[in-house]
Amino acid sequence: MNIYIVKRIFTMLLTIWAIATLTFIIMKCIPGDPFASDSRALPEEVLQNVRAKYNLDKPVPVQYALYMKDMLSFDLGVSLNSETRTVNEIIKQGAPVSAIIGLQAMIIAAIFGVILGSVSALNHRKFIDYFATTIAIIGISIPNFILAPFLIKYFAVDMPLFPVARWGTWMHSVLPSIALAVTPLAIIARFMRSSMLEVLKQDYIMTANSKGLSKYKIVWSHGIRNAILPVVSFIGPLFASLITGTFVIEQIFAIPGIGRYFVESVFNRDYPVIMGTTIFFSAVLVFVLFIIDMSYRLIDPRIKLTSEGDGK
Amino acid sequence: MKKKSTALVVLLFSILLLAACSSGEDSKKESQNDQSITVNVMTEPPSLDPALATDNKSGWILDHLFEGLYMRDKDGQPVLGAAEDVDISEDRTVYTFTIRDDAKWADGSPLTAGDFEYAWKRVLNPETGSKMAFYLYYIKNAKAYNNGEVEADEVGVEAKDDKTLVVELDSPVGYFEEMLTFWSYYPVKQDAVEKDKNWSANADTYVGNGPFSLAKWKHDDSVLVEKNDEYFASDEVTLKEIEFAMVDDANTYQQMFNAGEFDMIMEIPSSMIETMKDDDRLKTEPYFGTYMYMFNVEKEPFTNAKIRRAFAMSLNREELTKYITKAGEEPAFAMIPPGVTTDSGDFRDGAEPYFEENAAQAKVLLEEGMKEEGWNTLPTVELIYNTDENHKSIAEAVQEMIRKNLDVEVKLLNQEWKTFLDTTAQGNYQIARLGWTGIVLDPVVMLDAYLGDSPDNETNWLNEDFDRLIEEAKVESDLEKRIKMLHEAESILMQEMPFIPVYYYSKTYLTQDRIEDVAYYRNIYPNLKWVKVK
Numbered sequence: 071m072n073i074y075i076v077k078r079i080f081t082m083l084l085t086i087w088a089i090a091t092l093t094f095i096i097m098k099c100i101p102g103d104p105f106a107s108d109s110r111a112l113p114e115e116v117l118q119n120v121r122a123k124y125n126l127d128k129p130v131p132v133q134y135a136l137y138m139k140d141m142l143s144f145d146l147g148v149s150l151n152s153e154t155r156t157v158n159e160i161i162k163q164g165a166p167v168s169a170i171i172g173l174q175a176m177i178i179a180a181i182f183g184v185i186l187g188s189v190s191a192l193n194h195r196k197f198i199d200y201f202a203t204t205i206a207i208i209g210i211s212i213p214n215f216i217l218a219p220f221l222i223k224y225f226a227v228d229m230p231l232f233p234v235a236r237w238g239t240w241m242h243s244v245l246p247s248i249a250l251a252v253t254p255l256a257i258i259a260r261f262m263r264s265s266m267l268e269v270l271k272q273d274y275i276m277t278a279n280s281k282g283l284s285k286y287k288i289v290w291s292h293g294i295r296n297a298i299l300p301v302v303s304f305i306g307p308l309f310a311s312l313i314t315g316t317f318v319i320e321q322i323f324a325i326p327g328i329g330r331y332f333v334e335s336v337f338n339r340d341y342p343v344i345m346g347t348t349i350f351f352s353a354v355l356v357f358v359l360f361i362i363d364m365s366y367r368l369i370d371p372r373i374k375l376t377s378e379g380d381g382k
Numbered sequence: 383m384k385k386k387s388t389a390l391v392v393l394l395f396s397i398l399l400l401a402a403c404s405s406g407e408d409s410k411k412e413s414q415n416d417q418s419i420t421v422n423v424m425t426e427p428p429s430l431d432p433a434l435a436t437d438n439k440s441g442w443i444l445d446h447l448f449e450g451l452y453m454r455d456k457d458g459q460p461v462l463g464a465a466e467d468v469d470i471s472e473d474r475t476v477y478t479f480t481i482r483d484d485a486k487w488a489d490g491s492p493l494t495a496g497d498f499e500y501a502w503k504r505v506l507n508p509e510t511g512s513k514m515a516f517y518l519y520y521i522k523n524a525k526a527y528n529n530g531e532v533e534a535d536e537v538g539v540e541a542k543d544d545k546t547l548v549v550e551l552d553s554p555v556g557y558f559e560e561m562l563t564f565w566s567y568y569p570v571k572q573d574a575v576e577k578d579k580n581w582s583a584n585a586d587t588y589v590g591n592g593p594f595s596l597a598k599w600k601h602d603d604s605v606l607v608e609k610n611d612e613y614f615a616s617d618e619v620t621l622k623e624i625e626f627a628m629v630d631d632a633n634t635y636q637q638m639f640n641a642g643e644f645d646m647i648m649e650i651p652s653s654m655i656e657t658m659k660d661d662d663r664l665k666t667e668p669y670f671g672t673y674m675y676m677f678n679v680e681k682e683p684f685t686n687a688k689i690r691r692a693f694a695m696s697l698n699r700e701e702l703t704k705y706i707t708k709a710g711e712e713p714a715f716a717m718i719p720p721g722v723t724t725d726s727g728d729f730r731d732g733a734e735p736y737f738e739e740n741a742a743q744a745k746v747l748l749e750e751g752m753k754e755e756g757w758n759t760l761p762t763v764e765l766i767y768n769t770d771e772n773h774k775s776i777a778e779a780v781q782e783m784i785r786k787n788l789d790v791e792v793k794l795l796n797q798e799w800k801t802f803l804d805t806t807a808q809g810n811y812q813i814a815r816l817g818w819t820g821i822v823l824d825p826v827v828m829l830d831a832y833l834g835d836s837p838d839n840e841t842n843w844l845n846e847d848f849d850r851l852i853e854e855a856k857v858e859s860d861l862e863k864r865i866k867m868l869h870e871a872e873s874i875l876m877q878e879m880p881f882i883p884v885y886y887y888s889k890t891y892l893t894q895d896r897i898e899d900v901a902y903y904r905n906i907y908p909n910l911k912w913v914k915v916k
Binding site: 100101102103104105106111112113114115116119120122123124151152153154155159160163164219222223226227230234235236237321322323324326327330337338339 | 583799804837
């Protein structure tokens with residue numbers, strides 16, 4: 071078990087390094103200059119000074135080496151667009167905000183998704199099933215940039231229950247969390263439904279039935295627990311992407327999260343921010359996947375965490 | 383069991399409702415607070431360091447936190463700011479400023495001539511890597527220092543004593559006073575800058591000398607400034623606080639304005655402009671900039687001036703501004719927008735129209751041009767623009783007008799912003815969209831985009847007479863003569879037409895009735911220094 075974890079951590083670091091390297095190469099290949107702007111073209115001498123300041127005048131392999139060196143000491147550099155902010159600061163300030171929204175959305179999506187999916191499976195081909203499936207399909211097909219303004223219009227303007235936008239109290243986080251949760255909720259519900267249908271056909275459910283266990287007990291301790299496994303493996307990457315922020319939701323609700331930097335840094339060719347956000351996301355992703363793998367053990371004791379070496 | 387859970391749900395729901403109601407009341411109370419307003423700056427200002435800021439939005443906040451030797455009055459005219467007096471040499475190359483006795487930093491320490499010298503040399507220091515350094519190149523040896531050729535003390539700015547600043551220019555600059563209102567020329571406080579490299583990113587370490595001082599900067603959320611009592615004209619300032627909020631989504635800030643959460647928003651979407659046409663809260667202000675399409679004059683068919691002219695004549699600008707852009711833009715028939723005041727009125731009024739829209743004549747001109755080049759059919763024409771809904775609608779309308787009036791099929795292509803800049807910089811285009819604005823209200827800053835050696839001139843167009851006239855106008859100290867030369871230069875440009883002018887920009891604002899005395903300017907965002915809440 072311990073060796074497994076050590077090996078796992080090593081692979082995680084290797085993955086992050088590989089992603090960082092690939093991103094660096096791809097980023098340098100896209101055309102466009104971070105210092106090209108909409109107003110005046112900068113005179114050559116000014117550009118030289120600016121490039122020298124950020125080591126962009128050096129050959130690309132040297133830039134790569136310098137970047138990797140800083141990365142090892144957890145220094146992700148300074149944003150080229152916002153020259154007085156470091157990438158570390160941008161992540162430190164934005165990530166917690168995004169994480170709150172993402173976490174709330176995830177909780178809403180997981181709870182209601184599992185309930186909705188289970189309920190429709192238990193009422194297979196009945197009205198409730200069709201109703202829940204329709205809701206799920208609507209949830210998947212409405213993009214959140216449509217849903218978010220809709221929520222604002224009805225729940226912040228016409229019926230002012232919540233603030234229109236911006237960040238502050240927990241009230242501000244309600245609408246964005248809901249807007250963000252709808253699509254994953256629907257997806258989880260669909261997954262859960264088919265997985266549950268599969269489980270309900272199993273022999274042990276029949277056994278439980280014939281033992282005379284109550285329906286709730288069967289569904290809870292035999293049904294959901296088994297059916298949720300495939301959903302959990304799907305939740306991992308979803309969770310990672312939700313807690314690292316979403317451009318559209320943060321833009322519409324004016325939330326000071328990290329999501330916008332994933333998109334805007336590419337538009338601005340803000341190299342250190344592109345690198346920083348990518349590394350941050352991949353770190354969160356591999357960590358979440360690691361946690362998910364660990365959690366399988368808790369959900370399903372049949373799964374043992376062993377590496378090949380351990381087995382011998 | 384069941385009853386209990388129902389009760390719990392009811393309880394939770396009522397807590398939620400209560401919380402909603404109480405928070406609603408809070409925000410209303412806040413907005414009624416005397417003399418504090420919330421405006422929308424839309425996005426995080428990239429930098430509030432006067433040496434590093436490059437964009438209008440940072441500039442907007444900076445204009446409230448600092449004040450240069452000159453500042454703008456309510457009408458936008460440059461008037462003395464931190465300087466109480468100026469002595470200009472006869473050849474207009476040496477300016478001797480006397481700093482006001484009551485000029486102070488927000489921390490109460492005196493503002494000295496040395497602060498200006500330090501700040502300007504900091505902008506020019508190659509290590510600062512300031513992108514705006516070239517705006518200071520008018521100063522003697524400034525460019526050489528920025529290039530690392532001479533030492534800092536050879537730059538033509540020197541504090542003779544705490545109150546006297548001597549500035550030496552390479553040659554007279556007609557708009558230097560206005561230039562001095564620009565943020566790159568603001569002073570910075572040496573102690574503050576040297577103590578903390580990131581002094582400008584936090585309110586605690588930030589020191590300015592303007593009508594307001596930085597109170598709080600919540601990154602990606604808002605910048606809060608409050609009245610600076612040390613400011614020498616603080617009795618002119620009524621506002622206690624301005625919050626610059628960062629809400630980027632047009633639908634959202636429009637809803638927030640309607641809900642009374644914002645006192646001022648800008649860049650009003652055209653759908654909203656239409657519904658608010660008769661509302662006096664909507665303001666449309668002319669902006670010193672020109673929307674245009676530039677030609678690559680080395681790519682056929684635009685190697686021919688007559689063909690270029692034919693394209694320019696085939697548009698219907700009235701229709702474009704009235705039905706497509708809708709924000710009160712003015713059709714453009716030249717390079718320089720209205721707004722340049724000369725001794726004989728507006729620069730625009732002093733010039734004859736350079737061309738007119740006429741579909742029939744355009745068609746004739748196109749045929750003449752093709753004959754000159756010996757073409758039976760016109761080579762295919764492609765127009766590129768950067769990806770954006772507004773640019774797209776304009777380009778599509780233009781495509782249709784050219785199809786109808788010239789019977790020419792124009793292909794449209796859009797590219798993501800930085801890719802687009804790269805493409806045009808390399809000259810890989812035939813027609814490309816371009817917007818050009820001037821940081822000072824002077825014809826030179828518009829026209830010099832088309833100088834043969836300007837890095838901004840991506841058309842490959844070069845005209846020696848034009849270049850000579852601009853260079854001469856730049857150093858001409860007789861203002862009347864200077865304007866005449868600039869008219870002549872513009873006329874050469876419009877004869878040759880390396881570009882099609884489409885419209886002069888405008889800016890749209892929505893302000894609540896409760897605030898008054900916003901000073902709208904033609905080339906920067908409005909100043910809120912004199913604003914009062916009724």
